[in-house]
Amino acid sequence: MRTPTRTGLDHTHDPAVRCCVPGADGHPDFPIQNLPLGVFSLADGAKRAGVAIGDHVLDLPAAQAAGLLTGEAARAVAAAESGDLNGLLALGAGPRRALRDQLFALLRAESPDCERVPPLLHAASSCTLHLPARIGDYTDFFVGIHHATQTGRQLRPDQPLLPNYKHVPVGYHGRASSIRPSGVPVRRPHGQAKPPHRDAPVFGPSRRLDYELELGVWIGPGNELGAPVAVGEAAGQVAGFCLLNDWSARDIQGWEYQPLGPFLAKSFATTISPWIVTPEALAPFRIPQAQRPEGDPAPLPYLLDEADQAGGALDLALEILLATSASREAGLSPHRVARSNARHMYWTVAQMIAHHTSGGCNLRPGDLLGTGTLSGPDPESCGSLLETTQGGKAPIRLGCGEERRFLEDGDEVILTVRGVREGFVPIGFGECRAEVLPAT
Amino acid sequence: MRTPTRTGLDHTHDPAVRCCVPGADGHPDFPIQNLPLGVFSLADGAKRAGVAIGDHVLDLPAAQAAGLLTGEAARAVAAAESGDLNGLLALGAGPRRALRDQLFALLRAESPDCERVPPLLHAASSCTLHLPARIGDYTDFFVGIHHATQTGRQLRPDQPLLPNYKHVPVGYHGRASSIRPSGVPVRRPHGQAKPPHRDAPVFGPSRRLDYELELGVWIGPGNELGAPVAVGEAAGQVAGFCLLNDWSARDIQGWEYQPLGPFLAKSFATTISPWIVTPEALAPFRIPQAQRPEGDPAPLPYLLDEADQAGGALDLALEILLATSASREAGLSPHRVARSNARHMYWTVAQMIAHHTSGGCNLRPGDLLGTGTLSGPDPESCGSLLETTQGGKAPIRLGCGEERRFLEDGDEVILTVRGVREGFVPIGFGECRAEVLPAT
Known part of the structure; x- marks a missing residue:
């Protein structure tokens, strides 16, 4: 067996990092090291881009509006404004990685912006999850x-x-x-x-x-x-x-x-x-x-x-x-x-x-x-x-x-x-x- | 052989009707009895809904803007405003037939609005034709x-x-x-x-x-x-x-x-x-x-x-x-x-x-x-x-x-x-x- 090539490993995979969102550490699916992208809606039915963190969904347009995302990460979220992620996916790895980096920095336990995170969170149980993109083929x-x-x-x-x-x-x-x-x-x-x-x-x-x-x-x-x-x-x-x-x-x-x-x-x-x-x-x-x-x-x-x-x-x-x-x-x-x-x-x-x-x-x-x-x-x-x-x-x-x-x-x-x-x-x-x- | 059922035949199939657009009568594909729907663009690249008539394309949004379409026909054209016909197709037969009826009335040789037609026409040779709809599957x-x-x-x-x-x-x-x-x-x-x-x-x-x-x-x-x-x-x-x-x-x-x-x-x-x-x-x-x-x-x-x-x-x-x-x-x-x-x-x-x-x-x-x-x-x-x-x-x-x-x-x-x-x-x-x- 060849030695695994650990391409792409960086600080966002550090197992020592804790998250400021209660319940994210030790979550079986969505600890801070995952940060998957999706589309959710609340009672009003409007579709929004989000990220799963523990038992919560982080509201990406809200994070954007709060000025917590900059540069390529902000560009990634702006590309998802239509309520699906096609535009974000089209941007490729750069903006996607920038978003991951900035969310990781925002959500780690020692983040200086920790107190600004709770208003961005919705209980996953209150969110309806949708297909994350329009699937062409x-x-x-x-x-x-x-x-x-x-x-x-x-x-x-x-x-x-x-x-x-x-x-x-x-x-x-x-x-x-x-x-x-x-x-x-x-x-x-x-x-x-x-x-x-x-x-x-x-x-x-x-x-x-x-x-x-x-x-x-x-x-x-x-x-x-x-x-x-x-x-x-x-x-x-x-x-x-x-x-x-x-x-x-x-x-x-x-x-x-x-x-x-x-x-x-x-x-x-x-x-x-x-x-x-x-x-x-x-x-x-x-x-x-x-x-x-x-x-x-x-x-x-x-x-x-x-x-x-x-x-x-x-x-x-x-x-x-x-x-x-x-x-x-x-x-x-x-x-x-x-x-x-x-x-x-x-x-x-x-x-x-x-x-x-x-x-x-x-x-x-x-x-x-x-x-x-x-x-x-x-x-x-x-x-x-x-x-x-x-x-x-x-x-x-x-x-x-x-x-x-x-x-x-x-x-x-x-x-x-x-x-x-x-x-x-x-x-x-x-x-x-x-x-x-x-x-x- | 059973007798053909001539369902759906009406005045828009009348072979005696002539068209006010030069070259449409006797056109091999697009006489006034056809009136197919499509999407075209001109030099500016903007996609618009159109209808083929002879060697011309009739600009549907222009006809709409000129007040020449009413009711269900106007609704059909409004549904195609995004530059594809998906919304129009979704409306089904009623609005599509209303559009055909009103275009047929507008384009027949004895139409009282005949003099309002030429500004709505583009030479087909100057039009780029596109896929008429976003094809989901x-x-x-x-x-x-x-x-x-x-x-x-x-x-x-x-x-x-x-x-x-x-x-x-x-x-x-x-x-x-x-x-x-x-x-x-x-x-x-x-x-x-x-x-x-x-x-x-x-x-x-x-x-x-x-x-x-x-x-x-x-x-x-x-x-x-x-x-x-x-x-x-x-x-x-x-x-x-x-x-x-x-x-x-x-x-x-x-x-x-x-x-x-x-x-x-x-x-x-x-x-x-x-x-x-x-x-x-x-x-x-x-x-x-x-x-x-x-x-x-x-x-x-x-x-x-x-x-x-x-x-x-x-x-x-x-x-x-x-x-x-x-x-x-x-x-x-x-x-x-x-x-x-x-x-x-x-x-x-x-x-x-x-x-x-x-x-x-x-x-x-x-x-x-x-x-x-x-x-x-x-x-x-x-x-x-x-x-x-x-x-x-x-x-x-x-x-x-x-x-x-x-x-x-x-x-x-x-x-x-x-x-x-x-x-x-x-x-x-x-x-x-x-x-x-x-x-x-």
């Missing part, structure tokens, strides 16, 4: 190699991975209109499916509703049509990360997907965690891309960059929790269905971006990329029920004596992520959570 | 059954159509960011391909660049997430039509598309004609959906509506023209590569919309649907070179002694469409044209 990749292998094996036991998998960061266009922030329930979709024992398809509510555990990647400056982003420059396109649940109706998918790929099986809903966790906040959790196993082809030159190989992967612990109607009634905690890690990506985010733009396709600020399902290699680390239950053949046991092959109405799926590394303060992304409502 | 269907059959036969001679084709209006999500209006050149993309004689893929400029002849469908009001549009209501979602060239790199497509469908093979460029030709203008060209051949399954109930079957198809003549560097130098007219018709759709536009939303997926005003390639059944009516040249095996002859298997640099592809029906004035959409630039 959403692309979903397939870079979780264990997911590709495990689902491929169900169709092709002798050749789980298709011949292109280790050459191409396979992806497809997803539906942008139906992406919703954590907390918005998901309606079980109707659709066409052809049960194996029937001659013709039937139309009705999906019987094989599933989740998919993914990371989302927010695009920053973007590129012009016809101007590819080199893999060595691709990190500069990343504005941040979120959790992403790529809800999937397996029965609809199995019938519709040939020859043009998934469509309605996915487009009824995608849930994301609403905070944009910046590349700066994630610097401590950078690791080298895993060495390819002996015999795997080397990436083509347009996908290969030394710095990306040395530090372009992420060590982030992922979890899937499931609460059911019965478990909630019984007062039980959500059941942990799987644990995985973002390191199970066969391609780095930079490789995804370089590939996506290699033919000239343009990315725009606020575009969203999904990684694809980030399963680990064993049954306890599967990122979808399709894998965990082997296509519904092997139900999993939950608490309360329940079992699941696929999701039932009332089930709530909760994805979490956590960066943990010795010598650094752990951070999370907040939850990506949604409940399944019955079909209408 | 772009979906491409596959409803041209001859295209599906002819391309399927190259892969599966015994079973050209997959089992789902006659049950599912198959579609996939396309890339919205790279859609450009007619006239913007298309850069030949680089990409991965695996030539049959090689063991591993290579990266380089596509060698099998192709066009696809499609119609585009502009979405009007849209639907809420989780609220499907019934097939009988789907016509109300259609704000208009355009031509669409779904540029395709066949070598990239063949290597990348399994298992998630086309991605970079298509996402480098899509060209559309810039005018939104309304359903009102197309009313004369409505025909019954072709009877399904004996033995084909009936559409599932959620896809079946009597009125849609009776008048939901379109009789529109389509052409593909090709100009090459050599043909332009020789002063030759573009070579006609194919003639087809929009009637070769196995599913109607209403069926596409009902299917798209059947699982709850939401459409938004300004979303764009492509029909898929509208080939006819014979070699002279193929909508792609993949079909015409049988995958490059049978080159076609052009003028100047040239031949083509796939597109070469400098080739310009021109799509046209024309509605012709006895007793009505023919209309067109304007051109959908773009030249292939060499790879960088």
